[in-house]
Amino acid sequence: MMTGKVTTPRLSFGPEVTPYSAYARIDALHALQRPRTGVSAERSFVVATQVMELLFGLLRHEWTQAQQALRADDLDGAAGALRHALNTQDVLAGSWDLLATLTPMEFGSFRDELGEASGFQSYAYRYLEFLLGNKSAAMLAPYIGMPEVHTGLTVALGSPSLYDDVLAVLHRRGLPIPLSHLDRDWTRPYEPHAEVQKAWQIVYTSPGYGDLMELAELLLDTAERAIRWRQRHLTAVRRAMGAKPGTGGSSGLSWLRRAAEQDLFPELWTVRDEL
Numbered sequence: 001m002m003t004g005k006v007t008t009p010r011l012s013f014g015p016e017v018t019p020y021s022a023y024a025r026i027d028a029l030h031a032l033q034r035p036r037t038g039v040s041a042e043r044s045f046v047v048a049t050q051v052m053e054l055l056f057g058l059l060r061h062e063w064t065q066a067q068q069a070l071r072a073d074d075l076d077g078a079a080g081a082l083r084h085a086l087n088t089q090d091v092l093a094g095s096w097d098l099l100a101t102l103t104p105m106e107f108g109s110f111r112d113e114l115g116e117a118s119g120f121q122s123y124a125y126r127y128l129e130f131l132l133g134n135k136s137a138a139m140l141a142p143y144i145g146m147p148e149v150h151t152g153l154t155v156a157l158g159s160p161s162l163y164d165d166v167l168a169v170l171h172r173r174g175l176p177i178p179l180s181h182l183d184r185d186w187t188r189p190y191e192p193h194a195e196v197q198k199a200w201q202i203v204y205t206s207p208g209y210g211d212l213m214e215l216a217e218l219l220l221d222t223a224e225r226a227i228r229w230r231q232r233h234l235t236a237v238r239r240a241m242g243a244k245p246g247t248g249g250s251s252g253l254s255w256l257r258r259a260a261e262q263d264l265f266p267e268l269w270t271v272r273d274e275l
């Protein structure tokens with residue numbers, strides 16, 4: 001049982017903004033929601049977009065930490081960062097609930113305000129796809145007018161993905177990763193290789209690789225959540241606007257379906273045929 005005197009929080013801050021507002025920039029944060037119509041669904045749409053953008057940025061930070069740990073052969077550090085990121089991914093996928101009931105009539109009532117704006121132009125999301133190994137030089141083009149973003153994404157495109165860094169760890173542990181997968185043109189999308197699958201088979205079936213197996217399973221947890229986000233997006237799109245073309249200029253659902261099918265960490269799935 002709790003004992004002792006109960007004290008209320010401080011109530012008075014004089015002419016100053018509250019320390020809470022000052023610390024977390026709360027005024028600036030709320031000022032960012034500027035729906036253009038009076039439709040309340042638009043407010044949910046703007047908040048959902050901004051919440052997801054913030055989480056994309058957080059996830060990039062967490063995956064970059066995992067990557068740095070992998071490069072230093074700190075597998076505990078990498079596993080910790082990936083595990084933390086799983087929670088962020090769960091919140092991200094759950095954020096679709098904010099739009100779960102959006103009807104075509106509601107979406108249609110503010111869609112014109114978007115003009116050509118589309119989540120497709122999200123550079124924070126593109127960083128994540130590059131980190132997952134889904135590389136495409138064409139995806140840099142939208143940011144020609146945003147030099148800082150363009151430079152950052154160019155670096156990410158030409159750097160190893162999380163999975164590439166994991167394969168380098170396997171190599172340093174003496175597993176047979178082909179040279180073509182240790183030093184290659186990182187701007188190219190990942191190509192699966194039978195030797196890589198064999199290396200994973202050794203990890204899963206031989207003693208002494210428990211930490212690498214744990215890492216493999218964490219990568220699959222990561223992939224599952226990335227796929228879940230893509231699928232929830234697809235479902236939200238289908239429900240809110242059917243198969244109409246997207247504001248970003250694509251054919252909509254059919255384009256998104258193809259994008260959502262991009263495989264992640266392929267040999268971690270195919271090795272299961274052999275286990």
Ligand code: HEM
Pocket residue numbers: 045048049052053099102118119120121122125233236237240241245246247248249250251252253255256259260
């Ligand atoms: C129900 C509301 C939404 C609809 C109808 C919708 C529709 C679409 C469509 C049609 C595309 C394909 C590109 C285009 O032609 O525009 C797209 C791409 C995309 N959207 Fe959405 N979207 C919605 C909500 C969101 C939200 C809230 C986010 C969060 C930031 C988001 C992020 C993205 C991303 C990242 C892509 C690119 C996907 C990729 O490259 O694989 N979307 N969206």
